[in-house]
Amino acid sequence: xxxxxxxxxxxxxxxxxxxxxxxxxxxxxxxxxxxxxxxxxxxxxxxxxxxxxxxxxxxxxxxxxxxxxxxxxxxxxxxxxxxxxxxxxxxxxxxxxxxxxxxxxxxxxxxxxxxxxxxxxxxxxxxxxxxxxxxxxxxxxxxxxxxxxxxxxxxxxxxxxxxxxxxxxxxxxxxxxxxxxxxxxxxxxxxxxxxxxxxxxxxxxxxxxxxxxxxxxxxxxxxxxxxxxxxxxxxxxxxxxxxxxxxxxxxxxxxxxxxxxxxxxxxxxxxxxxxxxxxxxxxxxxxxxxxxxxxxxxxxxxxxxxxxxxxxxxxxxxxxxxxxxxxxxxxxxxxxxxxxxxxxxxxxxxxxxxxxxxxxxxxxxxxxxxxxxxxxxxxxxxxxxxxxxxxxxxxxxxxxxxxx
Ligand code: NAD
Ligand code: USQ
Numbered sequence: 233x234x235x236x237x238x239x240x241x242x243x244x245x246x247x248x249x250x251x252x253x254x255x256x257x258x259x260x261x262x263x264x265x266x267x268x269x270x271x272x273x274x275x276x277x278x279x280x281x282x283x284x285x286x287x288x289x290x291x292x293x294x295x296x297x298x299x300x301x302x303x304x305x306x307x308x309x310x311x312x313x314x315x316x317x318x319x320x321x322x323x324x325x326x327x328x329x330x331x332x333x334x335x336x337x338x339x340x341x342x343x344x345x346x347x348x349x350x351x352x353x354x355x356x357x358x359x360x361x362x363x364x365x366x367x368x369x370x371x372x373x374x375x376x377x378x379x380x381x382x383x384x385x386x387x388x389x390x391x392x393x394x395x396x397x398x399x400x401x402x403x404x405x406x407x408x409x410x411x412x413x414x415x416x417x418x419x420x421x422x423x424x425x426x427x428x429x430x431x432x433x434x435x436x437x438x439x440x441x442x443x444x445x446x447x448x449x450x451x452x453x454x455x456x457x458x459x460x461x462x463x464x465x466x467x468x469x470x471x472x473x474x475x476x477x478x479x480x481x482x483x484x485x486x487x488x489x490x491x492x493x494x495x496x497x498x499x500x501x502x503x504x505x506x507x508x509x510x511x512x513x514x515x516x517x518x519x520x521x522x523x524x525x526x527x528x529x530x531x532x533x534x535x536x537x538x539x540x541x542x543x544x545x546x547x548x549x550x551x552x553x554x555x556x557x558x559x560x561x562x563x564x565x566x567x568x569x570x571x572x573x574x575x576x577x578x579x580x581x582x583x584x585x586x587x588x589x590x591x592x593x594x595x596x597x598x599x600x601x602x603x604x605x606x607x608x609x610x611x612x613x614x615x616x617x618x619x620x621x622x623x624x625x626x627x628x629x630x631x632x633x634x635x636x
Contacts, residue, residue, distance in 0.1 A: 243334035243381065243521055245269045247327070249318055249369065250339030251311075252296045253278050254471050255385070255454060255513050259337060261461035261468065262514035263521070264309050271312035271331045272296070273324075274340060277361075281347065285634055287478065287617055289471040290487055290609045291457070302467040318365040321372070328376040335381045335521045338369055341427070345389070345569070346477045346622040348424035350634055355423040355627070362427035363434070370438045381524040382446040383517060384435060387428045388506045388536060388579065390450060392419030393572045398579035401448065401532025421571055422624070432532075439530040446529070447520045451513065452506030452536030455482040456598065457605060459511050470510075472609075475617035476633070482507065482545050484618070486599070489553040489560045490606035491613045496620065499567030501543035504577035506536025509592040519587045534581040537591035552599035556607075570624040 246263050250256040251272030264270045274296065282288055294302070300311050312331060316323035318340055341362040342348065348358040366384065373380045391398045394417065404413045415436065418429040438444045462468045473479045474487035485495045508516075516535050525531040540548075546562045553560035567573065585591075592598070621631035 243268075243524060245271075245332060245334045246521060247271050247273055247331055247333040247336045248339065249273045249336060250341065252276060253339055253343075254473065255510065256337075256339035257299070257470055258459045258462055258510055259339070259514045259517050260311060261303060262459060263518060264303065264311050265307070265461050266518060268521075271314060271327070271333070272300075273314045273316070273318065273327055275317040276315060277317070277342075281342075281478075285475075285477060287473075287475045288612070288614070290474050290606065290612055291469050291472045292612070293469060293471050294467045298467055302465050306464055318368055319361060321368050324368050324372050325376065328372045332377055333380050335383060335524065336369060336373065337383045337385075337517055337521070338366065339385050340365060341385070343424065344478045345422035345424045346620065348422050348427070349622050349624050349627050350631065351628045358424050359427045359430065362424075363430045366431045367434055370434065370444060373444055374438070374442050378443070379445070379527070381521065382435065382444060383520045384431065384446060384448050386432055386448045386450045386532075387425060388450050388452045388534060389422075389425035390418050390420055390429050390432060391416060391579070392421055393504075393575045393577055394419065395576050398534070398577075400534045400580050400583050401450070421569070436530045439528050443528040445525040445527050447525050447531045447533060449516065449520060449533050449535045452508055452534075453480050453482070454508060454510050454513055455480070455594075456510040456602060457483075458601070459514055472605075474613065476620040477622065481505070481542060482549070483602075485545055485549040486602045486606045487610075487613060488618060489549050489558050489603060490610045491615065492559070493615060493618050494561040494563040495546045495549060496565045496618065497542050497546050497562055498565050498569065498620070500573035501546065501564065502541050502574035503571060504539055504541045504575065506534065506539055506579055506581065507594065508535065508537045509594070509598065511592050512537055512589065515589055516584050519584060519589060523587050533583045534579055535584060536579070536581055538593055539577060539579065540594075548594070548599060549603075552596060552603055556600070556603055558603070565620065568620045568623045
């Protein structure tokens with residue numbers, strides 16, 4: 233029924249790689265709810281990292297099998313499941329031949345910067361897992377479904393913090409009297425963020441060489457947890473990371489406020505990034521799928537809705553906490569990372585808005601509900617996991633909370 237050449241009809245079949253993770257789970261349910269045929273591909277390695285490092289999601293999460301059974305019984309919709317590692321090309325080939333996707337959304341990577349900076353073996357794992365996994369996806373598209381649109385999760389961190397405005401993927405430069413539009417310079421600052429740069433280069437090359445159609449979503453830091461679909465039943469609840477390895481800035485601050493831990497601002501706190509609500513992650517991915525890149529096009533969107541410095545986030549959480557009667561303190565933690573702590577930051581993010589994104593901006597009511605969410609689960613918090621323990625400068629010196 234779906235075509236193998238020429239302009240495909242409206243995309244219907246979407247493979248969600250990494251569909252058991254934070255962004256992927258929310259997205260898989262959202263697309264299934266919107267009428268797409270969805271298959272999740274995941275090695276479940278993220279659950280293994282948590283076991284190995286002694287970490288756990290703030291929220292209890294059901295097994296992927298129970299999650300999908302619950303979804304089926306609530307909605308009647310089936311999400312297919314392929315458990316395996318996309319670095320295993322034989323496995324990946326079978327999933328492509330069996331599912332025949334019109335679009336592949338690729339979330340399936342090791343995504344923590346601190347994890348990639350623990351030691352040599354985690355640095356190598358991260359780049360191998362991410363770069364080879366993405367290469368395999370590109371080869372699978374070329375060999376089995378060449379019209380399939382790749383929607384790849386990249387990161388705003390690919391650009392670093394240059395002292396000029398950040399454009400969406402490309403910049404037009406005039407040099408010695410000649411002008412060209414070139415890939416925007418990349419200055420990533422962890423082995424994880426660098427893996428995304430390597431991915432982007434490989435994808436751009438295969439778009440040119442083989443005519444792959446691809447969208448690189450340079451996503452900012454995601455916050456929040458509830459989406460329309462995960463809210464439908466407690467067995468569909470998403471994961472929520474708050475620890476020093478996988479937890480991200482605003483989500484961590486909400487959990488810290490809930491348990492009376494001072495907010496952990498690293499260094500001077502002027503680090504500014506793009507942020508977005510997880511409800512906008514799922515919306516952006518849906519928009520990218522519904523409006524595919526052309527064959528051979530390497531399209532880049534900056535996927536975030538607002539910029540904040542770490543200090544601004546801390547002060548927003550402090551104010552929201554006070555309204556709920558929490559006494560929220562902030563401490564300055566010696567920065568475990570090597571990054572600019574006071575810098576210019578102004579990144580474009582218009583392309584997804586042009587496609588119809590209706591952003592959920594960070595509001596008092598969202599902060600309120602995130603804080604209440606964290607309070608609801610606060611007995612599950614392991615305070616030992618909160619302080620950061622992985623140093624960029626001392627990579628390989630075993631952190632206290634991380635077993636070998
Ligand atoms: P996550 O760790 O919650 O989920 C990633 C999923 O991918 C996990 O379920 C894991 O088991 C799976 N996976 C990893 N390697 C795999 C492999 N080789 N084969 C099959 N499955 C594999 O991460 P997340 O927060 O949902 O992030 C998803 C994607 O979005 C990542 O690419 C990440 O870089 C990107 N991203 C996340 C954020 C954020 O704030 N969470 C921000 C920007 C970009
Ligand atoms: N930070 C603090 N205190 C904390 C946690 C973080 O000050 O307790 C600071 C960090 O030093 C950094 C900023 O907040 O300057 C963001 O850190 P983060 O851990 O929230 O996010 P990051 O490491 O950049 O990684 C996350 C996701 C990653 C994604 C990235 C998007 O884990 O997968 O690629 O956000 S971006 O930041 O745009 O590159």
